[in-house]
Amino acid sequence: DIHRFFLNNLGFGDFIFRRPEGEEIGRASNLFEFERMLRTIPDDSLVYHAQRNHFSHWMMARAEIALASRLSKHHFAAVNEPAHLREDILFKVHALRRLRQKGIVTQFHREGFDPEVTDFVRIGQGSLGGKARGIAFISSQLQQPVHPDSPFSRIRVHVPRTCVITTQGFDDFVAHNQLLPDEELSDGEIARRFESAEMPEWLLEDLRAYLALTDHPLSVRSSSMLEDAQSMPYAGLYSTFMLANADPDFAVRFSHLVRAVKLVYASTWFEGPRSFSRSINQQNEDSMAVIIQHLVGRRYGDHFYPALSGTIQSYNFYPIGPMKQEDGIAYIALGFGKTVVEGERSLRFSPQYPENLPHMSTIEDMLKNTQRRFYSLNCADSASFFAENSNLVRRELDDADEEYPVRFLSSTYFPAEERVRDVDLPGPKILTFAALLKHSFFPLAEIMNELVTLGREGMGCEVEIEFALDLAEDPAKSNFYFLQIRPIVTAVAAGEVEISKRERAGAVIYSNQSLGHGLFRSMVDILYVKPESFDAAATRDIAADISRVNRSLDREGRKMLLVGFGRWGTADPWLGIPVKWHDISASGAIVEIQGHGATAEPSQGAHFFQNITSLGIPYLMVRENAAGGKDTAERAGSLDWSWLTSHETMQETKFVRHVRLKNPFILKVDGHASEAVVLDAGEGGGK
Numbered sequence: 001d002i003h004r005f006f007l008n009n010l011g012f013g014d015f016i017f018r019r020p021e022g023e024e025i026g027r028a029s030n031l032f033e034f035e036r037m038l039r040t041i042p043d044d045s046l047v048y049h050a051q052r053n054h055f056s057h058w059m060m061a062r063a064e065i066a067l068a069s070r071l072s073k074h075h076f077a078a079v080n081e082p083a084h085l086r087e088d089i090l091f092k093v094h095a096l097r098r099l100r101q102k103g104i105v106t107q108f109h110r111e112g113f114d115p116e117v118t119d120f121v122r123i124g125q126g127s128l129g130g131k132a133r134g135i136a137f138i139s140s141q142l143q144q145p146v147h148p149d150s151p152f153s154r155i156r157v158h159v160p161r162t163c164v165i166t167t168q169g170f171d172d173f174v175a176h177n178q179l180l181p182d183e184e185l186s187d188g189e190i191a192r193r194f195e196s197a198e199m200p201e202w203l204l205e206d207l208r209a210y211l212a213l214t215d216h217p218l219s220v221r222s223s224s225m226l227e228d229a230q231s232m233p234y235a236g237l238y239s240t241f242m243l244a245n246a247d248p249d250f251a252v253r254f255s256h257l258v259r260a261v262k263l264v265y266a267s268t269w270f271e272g273p274r275s276f277s278r279s280i281n282q283q284n285e286d287s288m289a290v291i292i293q294h295l296v297g298r299r300y301g302d303h304f305y306p307a308l309s310g311t312i313q314s315y316n317f318y319p320i321g322p323m324k325q326e327d328g329i330a331y332i333a334l335g336f337g338k339t340v341v342e343g344e345r346s347l348r349f350s351p352q353y354p355e356n357l358p359h360m361s362t363i364e365d366m367l368k369n370t371q372r373r374f375y376s377l378n379c380a381d382s383a384s385f386f387a388e389n390s391n392l393v394r395r396e397l398d399d400a401d402e403e404y405p406v407r408f409l410s411s412t413y414f415p416a417e418e419r420v421r422d423v424d425l426p427g428p429k430i431l432t433f434a435a436l437l438k439h440s441f442f443p444l445a446e447i448m449n450e451l452v453t454l455g456r457e458g459m460g461c462e463v464e465i466e467f468a469l470d471l472a473e474d475p476a477k478s479n480f481y482f483l484q485i486r487p488i489v490t491a492v493a494a495g496e497v498e499i500s501k502r503e504r505a506g507a508v509i510y511s512n513q514s515l516g517h518g519l520f521r522s523m524v525d526i527l528y529v530k531p532e533s534f535d536a537a538a539t540r541d542i543a544a545d546i547s548r549v550n551r552s553l554d555r556e557g558r559k560m561l562l563v564g565f566g567r568w569g570t571a572d573p574w575l576g577i578p579v580k581w582h583d584i585s586a587s588g589a590i591v592e593i594q595g596h597g598a599t600a601e602p603s604q605g606a607h608f609f610q611n612i613t614s615l616g617i618p619y620l621m622v623r624e625n626a627a628g629g630k631d632t633a634e635r636a637g638s639l640d641w642s643w644l645t646s647h648e649t650m651q652e653t654k655f656v657r658h659v660r661l662k663n664p665f666i667l668k669v670d671g672h673a674s675e676a677v678v679l680d681a682g683e684g685g686g687k
Helices: 002-009 031-038 043-051 054-061 065-070 082-101 129-141 167-176 187-196 201-212 250-269 271-279 363-369 404-409 444-459 501-506 536-556 607-614 641-645
Strands: 015-018 024-028 120-123 162-165 218-224 240-243 288-294 298-300 303-305 308-313 329-333 347-349 373-378 393-396 411-414 419-421 463-470 479-487 509-511 518-520 525-529 560-565 587-594 619-623 648-652 656-660 666-670 675-679
Touching (some): 015 031, 015 043, 043 054, 129 479, 167 288, 187 250, 250 288, 363 411, 363 419, 501 675
Parallel strands (some): 120 162, 560 587, 587 619
Antiparallel strands (some): 015 024, 303 373, 463 479
């Protein structure tokens, strides 16, 4: 009798929903079931329990004291309409459930999944992988109390709703289909093998249950065990796909999701990560978790995209003017972040000095350097899936000049006046982001600085953070989203490297904008792009030639000095040479020449750049107008082409030449001064 009294009168046990006459109409054993029942019970049952304090007693028995007080019948005395009563109770219960799940990674359950409450779930029992661990870490950090002066107290920073398929999914998929790595297969052949393989039934059922409650556009991203590691981040080496998730046929939406997951799995064994692992002598087998995440942005006509996305680094490798290395550097672009992380044209600034934009100091600079193309997701063709470009389309800025983000973030160019005004008027648009950086309609720079501090302190090292901004019509109500965090390698190796005045004068290559540190004197191979043959319209062909020579050197275990024009690793062939990591994996040092029409600033925000710096590969920048000169004190470097062409040719194509020296050249890099020289060892054998 006592047991029954506690259950029936004091709120212990299940909540039993009844009609006023006592008929049982349902039960709830937890808050999820309780909220679900509240939405459907008859009005007379709702009023019956509210007036007798049953809701309050049940919450009090579960130690939810604050909610129990808010559900007391005294709070409902003035509520006359059952619809208003239901809305009030549901709001309070739902708010508590959301609060309980903030910053928490919960296990996915097909029957109990509520996407409106659960922001971060995991499918399977394995590891989250490197990238997802970083997202989970920041998600928990963002729930901590903030100082009243912090921009986080005024603007909410969110993590998009996230579902992670743990590494158990990949391991079971590979085992179920008896798949084994095969280095003889091309990336395309690997992808086809994975696409034709069967997904484990348990994973299919979980994905089907997840997608049935998710109608928002999605990203499907990698989170391998090796990705975003403290010293070797494997940045951008795996696949990512964006899904409109908008087709009226669920079978089409589901097939796209399954295909995207399989293709991310396949990228685990692609040549890019394999060659990177060989470069660092990584022997451990990789495994892949997959992140399924709500995309940030809005739909504008047939296209979905974030108003702004980009990266912020806590460390600036190339500070200019008042900027210091510790001030950090940001790269932002309209649309999806593919523009930034693949080294295409974007806007570079220090969050400490958001109005200091030296590369946009004149009208000519603005017209030349600002972003003209961006990536969006085409929602009109929801039945199609294009593996190329992550299922995104590349659009011209002029094609979107009536869409709100372009109008708000752009200035207008008036050719007759030779003037750019920060207004939305008829005329050519220049993407200056002045509304955010100059006029502060949204505290973008403040949030960046705060987020970098949070990441640096939490991870104990310099970091790079990827983010996106969902722009509201009222900019102050916009939402800033954290997408990813990874460590960046900045430490200068131990040991003094001194470069004398004589060495500067006698250097065959000199750079005062360089990365890395140390003395290198074992390389005899140099692969360079021939200046007389360089053509910005042929950079894809140049990349293919480089890849072929690289493969032969890689097989022989030889390291090379790679010399070429423009931004290495960019996806925009007009800015430089669009190589991937596996195309240049034999590089022991790299020289970037700004000239011959390829004059883009170095893109520190690109994945390619992060992998170079993490490997400690020296990276030297030289400006063409200084090439050949010896007085380098006020120049950005020099390069003696006659020295390069004087050595024995081993391989040559229309665009590139591979030469081999009799004795190793000497490369000295002073990481403290960002200075480097290449010296001809002559007959001295590199002494």
